[in-house]
Amino acid sequence: MRTLLSAAALVSLACAAPALAQTQSVSDATGDFLSGYTGPQLADLDVTSFSVSYDATAKLFTLGTTFAGAITPGTAGFYVYGVNTGAGAIRPFASLGQGNVIFDQAIVVQKNGTGSVGGTALDPSWVAIAGNILTVKVPLSLLPSTGFKPGQYGFNLWPRAGAGNAAISDFAPENATLSASAAVPEPATWGMLMVGAGLAGGTLRYRRRRARPALAVG
Template sequence: MRKTIPAILGLLPLALITTPAHAATVVDATGDFLPTYVGPLLADLDVTSFSVNYNSTTSIFTLGATFAGAIDPATVGFYVFGVNTGTGTARPFAALGQENVIFNQAITIRKDGTGSIGAIALNPADISIAGNILTFKIAASLMPSTGYAPENYGFNLWPRIGTGNNNQITDFSPENATLAVITPVPEPATWSLMILGFGAVGGVMRHRRRSPRVRFAY
C-alpha cells in the first residue's frame, strides 16, 4: 500500500508535461480609443480582451477577442492581428507610442465573418462571430516559423476603419507589446487525472490513519 502514493504522485507531473495546450489572455480597458484615432467611436472597435491558444498536437492556433459592444457588419471597421514568427521587423506604430508592436505577418478578419492572411483566404467555417465575441482558428503552417517555436509567436490585435493612415486605428491589445502563449495549461482530461490522483492519495492517507495498530506485550 505504501507504494501507491509515490506511483500516483509520479503521474501528476507527467500529465502536466504532456499537455498540448498553451494559452494566454490579456484584458483591455473599455473606452480606451487611441487619442490619434479619427473616426466613429464604435463599441465593436473597442477591444476588452484578447486571447491566444495553441494546441501543439494539432498545430492549430485559436485567437479570440471580446469588444465593448456586439460586432455589427453594417458598420465600418475590421480587425488586424499582427504575428511575429521570429524575425518581426515591422514597427510602424512608434509614432503612436506602440513601438513594441512587432510583426512580420498580418491576419485580417472582417465583420462579415471572412478573413485572410496575406493573399490566402481563411475558411469561413473557422471564423465565429457571436455578439461581441470573435474567435477563429488558423493553422501554424500558414505562419511558418522564422526563428520562434509556435508557442513563442507574438500576437497583437488592432481594429481599424481603413488602411490609409495610422489615425484609422482605434485600439491596440495588448498595449505596446505582443502576446505569446508560453505558459502550459492543463486540458480537461489532465485536470481529471490530477483530481483522481489527489483523491486516491487522500483515500490512502485516510485508510492508513484508520488502520488499527496491534501492540504486543513482552
C-alpha cells in the same frame, strides 16, 4: 517496490498524455480610442479583451476578442492581428507610442466573417462572430515559425477603419504582444506531480500498516 512501479507507471502515462493547451488573455479599457484616431468611434472597433490559445495537439491557435458592442457587418472597419513568429521584422507604430508592437505576419478579418493570412483565405468555419465576440482559429501551418516555438509567438490586435495609422482605433495589448505561453505545468511537470502523489500515497499506506495493532493469536 510496488510503490516505485506505480510511480514509474504514472510517469509513463503522463508522458503519453496529450500536450496541454496554453492560453493567455488581456483586458483592455472601454472607450480608449487612440488620441490620433480619426475614424468613427464605433463600439465594435473598441477592444475590451483579447486572448490567445495554442493547442499543441491540434497545432491550432485560437484568438478570442470581445468588443464594447456587437460586431456590425456593413459598417466601417476590420481587424488586423499581427503575429511575431520570431523575426519581428515589422515595427511601424512607434509614432503612436506602440513601438513594442512587432510582427512579421498578419491575419486580417472582416466584419462579415471572412479572413486571410497573407494571400491565403481562412476557412469560413474558422471565423465565428457572436454579438460582440470574435473567435478566429488559425492552423500553425499558416503561421510557419521564423525562430519562435508556437507558444512563444507574439500577437497583437488592432482594429482599423481604413488605411494609415490614423485609421487604427485601438491596440490590444497596449504597446506589447501577447503570447500563448501560460503558467500551466508541462507534461513532464505533471509527471513529477503525479510521481509525488504516488509516493506520498505509498508512504501513507506504509505508515498505516505499521501503525495497525497486531492481531492476538489464540
